[in-house]
Amino acid sequence: MTTANEVINGSNAPEKLDYASDQEVRWCPGCGDYSILKQVETVLKEKGRPKEEIVFISGIGCSSRFPYYLDTYGMHSIHGRAPAIVSGLRAVRPELSVWMITGDGDSLSIGGNHLIHLLRRNVDVNVLLFNNEIYGLTKGQYSPTSPEGAVTKSTPMGSVDHPFNPLALCKGADATFIARAMDRDPKHLREVLLAADAHRGTSLIEIYQNCNVFNDGAFEVFTEKASKPFHTLFVEHGKPLVFANGTKGVKLDGMKPVVVDLSDGTTALDDLWIHDQHDGFKAPILMRLFDDPRLEGALPRPFGVLYMHERHTVESKINEQVAQAVARKGKGDLDALLRGERTWTIG
Amino acid sequence: METPTRTKAVQELSNVVILFAGDSGDGIQLTGSQFTDTSALFGNDVSTFPNFPAEIRAPQGTLAGVSGFQLHFGSVEVWTPGDQCDVLVVMNAAALKANLGKLRNGGTIIANSDGFDAKNLRLAGYIDKQDPLTDGSLANFSVHAVDVTKMTRNALADTALGMKEKDRCKNMFVLGLISWMYSHGLESGEAFLTKKFAGKPELIDANRKALLAGFHYGDTSETFTTRFEVKAAPMPKGNYRSITGNQGTALGLIAAAQKAGLELFYGSYPITPASDILHELARHKNFGVKTFQAEDEIAAICSAIGASYGGALGVTASSGPGIALKTEAMGLAFMLEIPLVIVNVQRGGPSTGLPTKTEQADLFQAVHGRNGEAPIPVIAASTPIDCFDMAFEAVQIALEHMTPVILLTDGYIANGAEPWRFPQAKDLPAIKPPFAAPKQDGDAEKFLPYLRDERGVRPWAVPGMKRLQHRIGGIEKQDRTGDISYEPLNHELMVRLRAEKVARIADRFKPIRLDSGAPEGELLIVGWGSTYGAIRTAALELQREGRSVSHVHLRHLFPFNKGLGPLLKKFNKVLVPEMNTGQLRQLIRAEFLVDARGLNKVQGLPFTAAEIKAAAIELLKP
Numbered sequence A: 001m002t003t004a005n006e007v008i009n010g011s012n013a014p015e016k017l018d019y020a021s022d023q024e025v026r027w028c029p030g031c032g033d034y035s036i037l038k039q040v041e042t043v044l045k046e047k048g049r050p051k052e053e054i055v056f057i058s059g060i061g062c063s064s065r066f067p068y069y070l071d072t073y074g075m076h077s078i079h080g081r082a083p084a085i086v087s088g089l090r091a092v093r094p095e096l097s098v099w100m101i102t103g104d105g106d107s108l109s110i111g112g113n114h115l116i117h118l119l120r121r122n123v124d125v126n127v128l129l130f131n132n133e134i135y136g137l138t139k140g141q142y143s144p145t146s147p148e149g150a151v152t153k154s155t156p157m158g159s160v161d162h163p164f165n166p167l168a169l170c171k172g173a174d175a176t177f178i179a180r181a182m183d184r185d186p187k188h189l190r191e192v193l194l195a196a197d198a199h200r201g202t203s204l205i206e207i208y209q210n211c212n213v214f215n216d217g218a219f220e221v222f223t224e225k226a227s228k229p230f231h232t233l234f235v236e237h238g239k240p241l242v243f244a245n246g247t248k249g250v251k252l253d254g255m256k257p258v259v260v261d262l263s264d265g266t267t268a269l270d271d272l273w274i275h276d277q278h279d280g281f282k283a284p285i286l287m288r289l290f291d292d293p294r295l296e297g298a299l300p301r302p303f304g305v306l307y308m309h310e311r312h313t314v315e316s317k318i319n320e321q322v323a324q325a326v327a328r329k330g331k332g333d334l335d336a337l338l339r340g341e342r343t344w345t346i347g
Numbered sequence B: 001m002e003t004p005t006r007t008k009a010v011q012e013l014s015n016v017v018i019l020f021a022g023d024s025g026d027g028i029q030l031t032g033s034q035f036t037d038t039s040a041l042f043g044n045d046v047s048t049f050p051n052f053p054a055e056i057r058a059p060q061g062t063l064a065g066v067s068g069f070q071l072h073f074g075s076v077e078v079w080t081p082g083d084q085c086d087v088l089v090v091m092n093a094a095a096l097k098a099n100l101g102k103l104r105n106g107g108t109i110i111a112n113s114d115g116f117d118a119k120n121l122r123l124a125g126y127i128d129k130q131d132p133l134t135d136g137s138l139a140n141f142s143v144h145a146v147d148v149t150k151m152t153r154n155a156l157a158d159t160a161l162g163m164k165e166k167d168r169c170k171n172m173f174v175l176g177l178i179s180w181m182y183s184h185g186l187e188s189g190e191a192f193l194t195k196k197f198a199g200k201p202e203l204i205d206a207n208r209k210a211l212l213a214g215f216h217y218g219d220t221s222e223t224f225t226t227r228f229e230v231k232a233a234p235m236p237k238g239n240y241r242s243i244t245g246n247q248g249t250a251l252g253l254i255a256a257a258q259k260a261g262l263e264l265f266y267g268s269y270p271i272t273p274a275s276d277i278l279h280e281l282a283r284h285k286n287f288g289v290k291t292f293q294a295e296d297e298i299a300a301i302c303s304a305i306g307a308s309y310g311g312a313l314g315v316t317a318s319s320g321p322g323i324a325l326k327t328e329a330m331g332l333a334f335m336l337e338i339p340l341v342i343v344n345v346q347r348g349g350p351s352t353g354l355p356t357k358t359e360q361a362d363l364f365q366a367v368h369g370r371n372g373e374a375p376i377p378v379i380a381a382s383t384p385i386d387c388f389d390m391a392f393e394a395v396q397i398a399l400e401h402m403t404p405v406i407l408l409t410d411g412y413i414a415n416g417a418e419p420w421r422f423p424q425a426k427d428l429p430a431i432k433p434p435f436a437a438p439k440q441d442g443d444a445e446k447f448l449p450y451l452r453d454e455r456g457v458r459p460w461a462v463p464g465m466k467r468l469q470h471r472i473g474g475i476e477k478q479d480r481t482g483d484i485s486y487e488p489l490n491h492e493l494m495v496r497l498r499a500e501k502v503a504r505i506a507d508r509f510k511p512i513r514l515d516s517g518a519p520e521g522e523l524l525i526v527g528w529g530s531t532y533g534a535i536r537t538a539a540l541e542l543q544r545e546g547r548s549v550s551h552v553h554l555r556h557l558f559p560f561n562k563g564l565g566p567l568l569k570k571f572n573k574v575l576v577p578e579m580n581t582g583q584l585r586q587l588i589r590a591e592f593l594v595d596a597r598g599l600n601k602v603q604g605l606p607f608t609a610a611e612i613k614a615a616a617i618e619l620l621k622p
Helices: A033-047 A063-069 A082-092 A104-110 A112-121 A166-172 A186-198 A283-287 A314-329 A334-339 B028-042 B093-102 B118-123 B148-155 B163-167 B170-181 B187-196 B201-220 B245-260 B275-282 B297-309 B320-336 B363-368 B384-401 B411-415 B488-508 B529-544 B564-568 B583-592 B609-620
Strands: A054-058 A073-076 A097-103 A125-131 A177-182 A202-208 A232-234 A248-253 A256-261 A301-308 A344-346 B009-013 B015-023 B045-051 B066-074 B085-090 B103-112 B142-146 B226-230 B238-244 B264-268 B289-293 B313-318 B340-346 B378-380 B404-410 B417-420 B471-473 B521-528 B549-554 B556-558 B571-578 B597-600
Touching: A033 A063, A033 A125, A033 A186, A054 A063, A054 A082, A063 A073, A063 A097, A063 A125, A063 B471, A082 A097, A082 A104, A082 A112, A082 A125, A082 A314, A082 B264, A082 B289, A082 B297, A097 A104, A104 A112, A104 A125, A104 A166, A112 A125, A112 A166, A112 A202, A112 B297, A125 A186, A166 A177, A166 A202, A166 A283, A177 A186, A186 A202, A186 A301, A283 A301, A314 B289, A334 B245, A344 B028, B015 B028, B015 B093, B015 B170, B015 B226, B028 B045, B028 B066, B028 B170, B028 B187, B028 B238, B028 B417, B045 B411, B066 B093, B085 B093, B085 B170, B093 B103, B093 B118, B103 B170, B148 B163, B148 B170, B148 B201, B163 B201, B170 B187, B170 B201, B170 B226, B187 B201, B238 B245, B238 B384, B245 B264, B245 B275, B245 B313, B245 B340, B245 B384, B245 B404, B245 B411, B264 B275, B264 B297, B275 B289, B289 B297, B297 B313, B297 B320, B297 B340, B313 B320, B313 B384, B320 B340, B320 B363, B320 B404, B320 B471, B340 B384, B340 B411, B363 B378, B363 B404, B363 B556, B363 B583, B378 B384, B384 B404, B384 B411, B384 B417, B384 B488, B404 B411, B404 B529, B411 B529, B521 B529, B521 B564, B521 B583, B521 B609, B529 B549, B529 B571, B529 B609, B549 B564, B556 B583, B564 B571, B564 B583, B571 B583, B571 B609, B597 B609
Parallel strands: A054 A073, A054 A097, A073 B471, A097 A125, A125 A202, A177 A202, A232 A301, B009 B226, B015 B085, B085 B103, B103 B142, B264 B289, B264 B313, B313 B340, B340 B404, B378 B404, B521 B549, B521 B571, B571 B597
Antiparallel strands: A177 A301, A248 A256, A344 B238, B015 B066, B045 B066, B045 B417, B238 B417, B378 B556
């Protein structure tokens, strides 16, 4: 018996690779998706992996058209189910580079169940969760990340649902790589994508993505030049949590994060919360820096790799068990299987 | 241990039906299947029908908690578990009450008298302490009341087991007694116990003691004056084993994956009565089998789709409610045109329905149950053995025609067992998926993932294949290129191309063959699925009586065998027995414009041969 991999021809050194496909990109002009596509192409180029060894799997939604625009293998599947498709693919093809493209409706609403199981199993895949806090493809209904009170086509009097905190949810599901980035900061996005690709296991990146048609400016407080420094906190492993152009920091007062002023000299950088991306106990607190930025005294929103942890992937265990079974019982002998344990002869 | 010597007269019988019944915790299924194995090993033809409640341990002593295992074994060919039983073995009053109607007049009852105390009688609904064992109501039967509980406890008096554990050996006492009655040796039972309780010598010892005590009891007790013997059946020469339908399905899938040179990936979510396929497959990882217990039915099928996309053989199985959840993903697999096998081990529906009972009511769901024009090939297994053959064929069709395939079995054949003259690996055909040809260096032409061959089948390009990168999806695609297309005429073309591809699968079917009877005549009985044994038995009897009756059993339900239409026209009347309200009948009427009549039973129980025969005779009346 050959493995699925063995039916494939061998790969050579990468040629001068252009990862764009021949398809015309059809997102609305001004959509944040363009920037994300560009950064993914950049990262693929930088890594230089042969195109045929890369697979993009998506669900349904504006973002899920993504695979069509790259000259890799790709599947645009059905709503919410990309994690399950990825799980089966990885089980039989652990050597491929697999990326999953999804949105807030796709992975947190209709596919919420699959997402949490993908995370707990730690399937090796880079998940790009495009969060625009709205249903774009169906033309503007509120999503599971829309804030309370969001006025949309389906909530003319305001949404009555409490939204998910996506990264806290992922931590709850024991994700091994949790990051946040934004479409408007391509350099940072690129760094996070590279870190995600280097991580073995499910690397989840929530990307704040502006839907300029149905939810324009949802994240502008984090992305616009004037307000960005005061509401965003770019975390780096081993560095103190500092924002507002170095004038403010975040300190842990017991279990409670508090903002401190660094300009008056009363707090030293050493007293601040030093980001340790491997700290599983502090990570949930970091995920909880999720205040509504419109509120007075709101804590800043963290961006970057918030948490990272090494754990075996489910596909490695699946393949290990197959290898163990072969070692223990020998490679399957079909005649022995058909014969079973107890036979009798008539003749 | 030595089998005790015979001390009593032995009477030869051609075939016997025994029904074991008791509380669902009494080990009835184990007793039945163990006796079946022994019979089969001896060379009898066998057919079984396990029938148990949905509750794992329903309230003890109640009618709801009765579990049954019916076994038909013979020195003649046996096609059904039997319409009526000759021997009814009951562990309590409820088991008697629930099953007495199945015992033929003059039949034998072996009753555990301890199960007929005041409490058990009350729970079974016998009023005013009326005891059927003593009140004369069983005068038409030959009744043997045996205090199985007491004798098992006595036999185990010198063991260290607690009372509860001792009582769990009751079923072995019964197995010993019945083994004595039907002249079976105990070697097979002992071998089984040694394996089942490996590492627990005290349990092996206790169960053996109970087994032997039951055997001795038959030999020495004056209650039983005669032993019976059922000689080996004149079965075709060859090597045999016993197999259930779910085992057959699992083995067929593995064999086919091996013959295709592919890994088998099985994504599933536990559901009765399909879970045993998962259990069986999980034991055979050394065949490169990867089993994945998904978070739900949708993930189960989607993971299988992902595996097929990766170049493995993706398979999922479930029962009706789970299949309903998989529907959207089946449409995706159809639209992608990738191989996938979906097994539906049917049970009583709708909704949760009758989880442990059998039915054939998901045929419409299989043939029609998707949005859009999404014809998926549907095939069905007719016996436990046939599950192997049809699972193998499902894989052949899926891989060689790049399509999802639905295989229908049902709880009756999934759990039932029969002797199998198993094939040799070398006699199974190789399976050849249409893998895309590798692109040569310098070949700048765009790869066309939906360029079809003469059968309408597209090439299978798997991630990793150089220069064949392409994108597929559930959105309508342009002919040949597979690019997204909303063109009206292209959509209609693609709908037709996909349907034609599936219709052409009929080209590979062997010519239609009657199961029995003349090639033309008065009445044709058209069956499908697990009704096979009952219809065959009835048809053979009708033919022996000189009636103009033939039997055809359909394995291909969509598309139909091309010979079916002409065959139907050669008979004046057509009867379609089904465990539903007439689903195949409607398909046949719609397709062939014949006045097919139905015989329909929706009780969660298989047909008896007598029911089929009576309906045929009625229809034959001028």
